[in-house]
Amino acid sequence: MSESAGSSFIRKISGTLFIVALGFVMVAWIKVSQPFDPDQVKPASGRLDEIAIADAKKMPAFAGSVVTLAYHGVSDTDHAGTTLSRELFAEHMRAMKTAGFQTVTLDQVQKLVNGESVELPPKALLLTFDGGHITDWTNVDPVLKELGFNAVTFLTTSEIVQAGTPSYFLSFDQLKKLRGTGRWEFGSHTDDSANSVDVPGDVGVSFTNRMMVDGEPETPEQWDDRITADLARTQDFFKKHLGGPAVAFSYPNGDPRNSNNLDRIQVRTEKLLKSAGFDYAFYGEDVPSGQVDGVTKNSNRYRLPRIGVRSTTTVATLLKDVRGTIPAPPPANLTQVKWTGPYTVACQTLKGNLYVYSREYGNCKLDTVNTTRWRDYTLSTVIKAPINRQIAFFSVRDGEGATHTGSLVVAVGRDEMVVRQTLNGGDLVKELGKADLAASPTRTVAIKVSGTGPDNTLVVNITGMAQPLTVKFLPEIVAGGVKFGVDGYLKPLTFFKPQLKIDQEVAP
Amino acid sequence: MDETTGDVPRSRLPRNKVSPSVVGKVAAFIGITSVCAIILWHVIVKVMFMRGNIFIPLYTILVAGYMLSRFLLAAFYRPPRDAGITPSIAIVVPAYNESSAVARTIHSLMALEYPPHLLEIVVINDGSTDDTWDHMVEAASQYAPGRVRCVNPGVNQGKRKAMAVGIRETRAEILVFVDSDSMPAPNAVYKLVQGFADKKVGAISGLTYVRNAETNALTRMQAARYYVSFQLLKSAESVLNAVTCCSGCFAAYRRAAVTPLLDQWENQTFLGRECTHGDDRALTARVIKTGWKTIYDSQAEAWTDAPDEYRKFFKQQLRWKKSWSREGPMLLSHVWRSRPLALLPIAIQTMAGLLSPFVIAYSLAVPIMGGKFPIIYFLGLYMVAMAFALLYRMFRNDGLWLYAFFGTFFYISFSPQLVWAILRIRDGKWGTRPSTAGTTNISKQERRVARAGKAA
Numbered sequence: 006m007s008e009s010a011g012s013s014f015i016r017k018i019s020g021t022l023f024i025v026a027l028g029f030v031m032v033a034w035i036k037v038s039q040p041f042d043p044d045q046v047k048p049a050s051g052r053l054d055e056i057a058i059a060d061a062k063k064m065p066a067f068a069g070s071v072v073t074l075a076y077h078g079v080s081d082t083d084h085a086g087t088t089l090s091r092e093l094f095a096e097h098m099r100a101m102k103t104a105g106f107q108t109v110t111l112d113q114v115q116k117l118v119n120g121e122s123v124e125l126p127p128k129a130l131l132l133t134f135d136g137g138h139i140t141d142w143t144n145v146d147p148v149l150k151e152l153g154f155n156a157v158t159f160l161t162t163s164e165i166v167q168a169g170t171p172s173y174f175l176s177f178d179q180l181k182k183l184r185g186t187g188r189w190e191f192g193s194h195t196d197d198s199a200n201s202v203d204v205p206g207d208v209g210v211s212f213t214n215r216m217m218v219d220g221e222p223e224t225p226e227q228w229d230d231r232i233t234a235d236l237a238r239t240q241d242f243f244k245k246h247l248g249g250p251a252v253a254f255s256y257p258n259g260d261p262r263n264s265n266n267l268d269r270i271q272v273r274t275e276k277l278l279k280s281a282g283f284d285y286a287f288y289g290e291d292v293p294s295g296q297v298d299g300v301t302k303n304s305n306r307y308r309l310p311r312i313g314v315r316s317t318t319t320v321a322t323l324l325k326d327v328r329g330t331i332p333a334p335p336p337a338n339l340t341q342v343k344w345t346g347p348y349t350v351a352c353q354t355l356k357g358n359l360y361v362y363s364r365e366y367g368n369c370k371l372d373t374v375n376t377t378r379w380r381d382y383t384l385s386t387v388i389k390a391p392i393n394r395q396i397a398f399f400s401v402r403d404g405e406g407a408t409h410t411g412s413l414v415v416a417v418g419r420d421e422m423v424v425r426q427t428l429n430g431g432d433l434v435k436e437l438g439k440a441d442l443a444a445s446p447t448r449t450v451a452i453k454v455s456g457t458g459p460d461n462t463l464v465v466n467i468t469g470m471a472q473p474l475t476v477k478f479l480p481e482i483v484a485g486g487v488k489f490g491v492d493g494y495l496k497p498l499t500f501f502k503p504q505l506k507i508d509q510e511v512a513p
Numbered sequence: 514m515d516e517t518t519g520d521v522p523r524s525r526l527p528r529n530k531v532s533p534s535v536v537g538k539v540a541a542f543i544g545i546t547s548v549c550a551i552i553l554w555h556v557i558v559k560v561m562f563m564r565g566n567i568f569i570p571l572y573t574i575l576v577a578g579y580m581l582s583r584f585l586l587a588a589f590y591r592p593p594r595d596a597g598i599t600p601s602i603a604i605v606v607p608a609y610n611e612s613s614a615v616a617r618t619i620h621s622l623m624a625l626e627y628p629p630h631l632l633e634i635v636v637i638n639d640g641s642t643d644d645t646w647d648h649m650v651e652a653a654s655q656y657a658p659g660r661v662r663c664v665n666p667g668v669n670q671g672k673r674k675a676m677a678v679g680i681r682e683t684r685a686e687i688l689v690f691v692d693s694d695s696m697p698a699p700n701a702v703y704k705l706v707q708g709f710a711d712k713k714v715g716a717i718s719g720l721t722y723v724r725n726a727e728t729n730a731l732t733r734m735q736a737a738r739y740y741v742s743f744q745l746l747k748s749a750e751s752v753l754n755a756v757t758c759c760s761g762c763f764a765a766y767r768r769a770a771v772t773p774l775l776d777q778w779e780n781q782t783f784l785g786r787e788c789t790h791g792d793d794r795a796l797t798a799r800v801i802k803t804g805w806k807t808i809y810d811s812q813a814e815a816w817t818d819a820p821d822e823y824r825k826f827f828k829q830q831l832r833w834k835k836s837w838s839r840e841g842p843m844l845l846s847h848v849w850r851s852r853p854l855a856l857l858p859i860a861i862q863t864m865a866g867l868l869s870p871f872v873i874a875y876s877l878a879v880p881i882m883g884g885k886f887p888i889i890y891f892l893g894l895y896m897v898a899m900a901f902a903l904l905y906r907m908f909r910n911d912g913l914w915l916y917a918f919f920g921t922f923f924y925i926s927f928s929p930q931l932v933w934a935i936l937r938i939r940d941g942k943w944g945t946r947p948s949t950a951g952t953t954n955i956s957k958q959e960r961r962v963a964r965a966g967k968a969a
Contacts, residue, residue, distance in 0.1 A: 016915070019915060020914070023899065023902075024899075026895075027544070027548075027895070027896065027899045030892050030896055030899075031547065031548070031551055031896065033888075034551060034555070034889065034893065035551060035554075037888055038889050039558065040561075040562050169558075170562075170564075
């Protein structure tokens with residue numbers, strides 16, 4: 006076996022290469038074949054700057070209200086709009102901690118909405134996470150542990166996987182671990198109706214929409230059966246794996262009143278939830294355009310409000326939204342606060358007047374004020390008689406963020422006016438009354454809203470009306486702020502010296 | 514069989530011990546242990562997380578478990594101790610068209626260190642059409658009468674029948690089979706029979722090296738493969754006293770174990786055809802079936818010639834696969850009775866062996882069809898192949914250890930051949946012989962030729 010030095014060298018080199026490769030192969034094999042069970046990640050620093058700290062420390066307390074935040078995933082690798090980076094999430098939690106919030110449990114919330122006596126911390130916080138993402142375990146729990154918070158995860162129960170299965174969602178094993186921490190409570194986010202599916206003419210979340218079945222839209226009965234079955238499945242999951250049925254529910258995809266293609270879906274959904282054993286349900290994973298309330302004893306138990314948090318929600322925005330849960334009295338001077346509108350609308354206050362300009366229909370509102378307790382008040386202003394094709398709009402008890410999404414709208418045209426009510430984001434528009442307007446160079450508008458439930462009364466008096474118009478409206482329209490709107494593009498409409506006189510505030 | 518490579522002086526034979534340094538041994542051992550540990554971990558993970566489609570994980574668990582059991586059992590293997598016994602031995606050598614090589618074999622066997630009065634050599638001329646017989650007689654005449662017995666049945670009947678003739682010609686207690694191209698070490702026969710001190714041992718396999726290892730890459734791969742198969746697979750089987758094939762190139766059988774089986778073995782038929790291949794595997798299986806232990810002796814060393822051309826290698830593999838796919842399942846049908854412990858490994862080996870062409874095809878087809886590349890499968894293959902190579906390196910530092918790695922993949926690439934082997938299982942052609950010799954369907958013309966040869 007004499008071999009040349011060359012071939013011996015080649016043998017040595019190739020032997021070394023194959024041994025080194027074996028090392029890599031072993032590492033790769035372990036990486037590829039290890040069961041998927043990511044570890045918890047150390048919390049990100051979440052360091053707040055001085056401005057944020059000062060801002061958080063100024064947070065006022067509001068007894069009897071539970072600020073509820075709706076998160077989804079927390080991850081540095083997933084770039085969904087609802088997924089926060091670990092750093093941003095840590096900042097959020099530190100800001101809430103700095104602001105003095107303490108977390109409460111579902112039990113406390115349930116007692117609160119039941120009207121039972123319950124002891125709440127002065128600044129009460131309910132942290133909720135929708136969908137049952139694996140990041141609840143990997144990225145969220147360590148932050149909660151560090152700050153001494155607890156939280157609720159709303160599980161899309163069909164997504165829960167066997168331990169070791171690669172998934173974006175929790176496994177049974179992680180569920181058990183989360184339970185073991187004592188920091189987590191569980192609610193349902195449907196069994197498998199949280200995804201977008203084909204609906205007639207669109208895609209929409211399958212929970213609140215009639216799906217396409219074999220090219221035909223579901224009948225309301227089919228929808229009913231499907232949702233009933235889904236809720237039964239999710240409750241089976243809770244009974245089997247979490248020791249008993251769930252009582253808390255969170256609607257998939259935000260607000261079922263807005264994202265549905267089935268009339269009166271809210272009514273049916275509530276009935277189905279109730280018969281499936283759910284005691285209360287949370288809204289609000291969409292970012293609200295206005296401010297959102299905290300959960301109080303007056304909240305509708307199947308419409309509990311949450312602040313939807315997204316990847317774009319900065320600490321400043323979060324603190325603003327949280328501050329917005331505190332009901333505020335109407336401002337003393339309507340022209341010394343900031344009015345805002347959508348990007349097609351310009352809102353400008355000058356010398357005690359409000360100017361609204363829009364190329365199409367649009368209105369201006371008070372974005373940062375919680376109007377939950379604005380109940381009985383009188384809005385008055387003066388407008389020049391709108392010229393041809395330009396219409397002035399006034400909304401009162403506008404319910405954005407005020408436990409309902411409805412409003413009463415008074416439209417003032419060239420020679421007539423009309424009063425409408427809307428509910429569920431404009432679905433249920435109804436004309437309540439109208440009147441002719443005699444010619445006049447200026448019109449003084451006075452709108453008085455008062456009463457609760459069946460006593461709800463709206464009185465409108467406008468220069469040029471034969472007599473004031475008094476109408477009754479839906480009991481659901483309980484409270485809310487005002488809006489000034491315009492339709493017609495000729496020039497800005499001026500609302501002279503707008504004033505708001507409070508007659509009665511709703512008790513907290 | 515293959516033509517011999519001519520006389521090779523003993524000094525030029527691959528050295529018995531090409532002992533690696535202690536560092537090399539330890540490093541190789543650590544490497545093997547790491548691979549085994551990782552595979553064991555993988556099996557545990559598979560068991561703990563088994564769900565869904567059960568067949569693929571089950572296959573992985575069984576095959577990986579089988580591999581691990583080989584390494585574990587082999588670690589417990591110890592060769593039979595030197596009992597100092599010297600039973601009477603007959604070395605049976607069937608020869609077909611070996612020409613002068615048969616003389617070389619006879620001379621090398623006569624050089625064995627064993628009491629001469631207890632050792633006889635029986636050489637059978639299996640109807641050779643060349644001058645084999647003359648060389649045989651000429652070589653035998655150089656020794657005392659009776660030491661070398663030359664038998665000439667006159668017709669070509671196939672290896673199995675020739676061996677049976679040889680067995681009947683002798684009364685020795687122990688029968689040692691040596692292929693006409695094999696060469697035992699001088700002390701090999703003495704070592705080989707020591708295991709028979711255990712009265713329950715019916716057959717013992719020796720360790721066979723490839724003599725022409727350095728001829729080319731093919732023989733290098735075979736050399737490494739032979740060594741790993743013996744030191745790993747046969748060692749492991751030996752711990753359970755159920756070596757499934759005491760190979761024909763160098764193995765010893767107890768006459769008492771063979772005699773009752775002789776007729777049955779000699780005339781074995783399968784699917785209506787007489788079996789010509791796999792004489793060794795068939796005989797071992799029958800010995801196991803009757804309750805004898807079959808073991809392996811790593812100290813009894815012999816050298817044999819491996820095919821050095823791909824065509825010959827291909828035909829040899831086809832023969833082996835045919836006999837394996839015939840004898841494997843048959844062994845399975847009775848081994849649970851005689852060796853219950855060996856049932857599971859033999860069952861897995863048979864199952865995995867029969868499935869291997871399909872597993873290979875599946876693993877390659879899945880990525881081609883757009884599926885996920887079965888990376889775990891190929892990484893695992895790499896690790897096992899490296900474990901074989903490291904095992905080789907642990908015992909031998911002759912520069913061939915990487916060929917054990919390449920050889921694993923080379924042999925795997927031959928596994929689709931199994932399908933062809935099974936389809937053609939009734940075809941008894943030997944592949945190295947020019948005619949249909951070896952089958953019983955000998956035409957009249959061939960008989961005439963044979964008779965003419967005898968007359969000549």
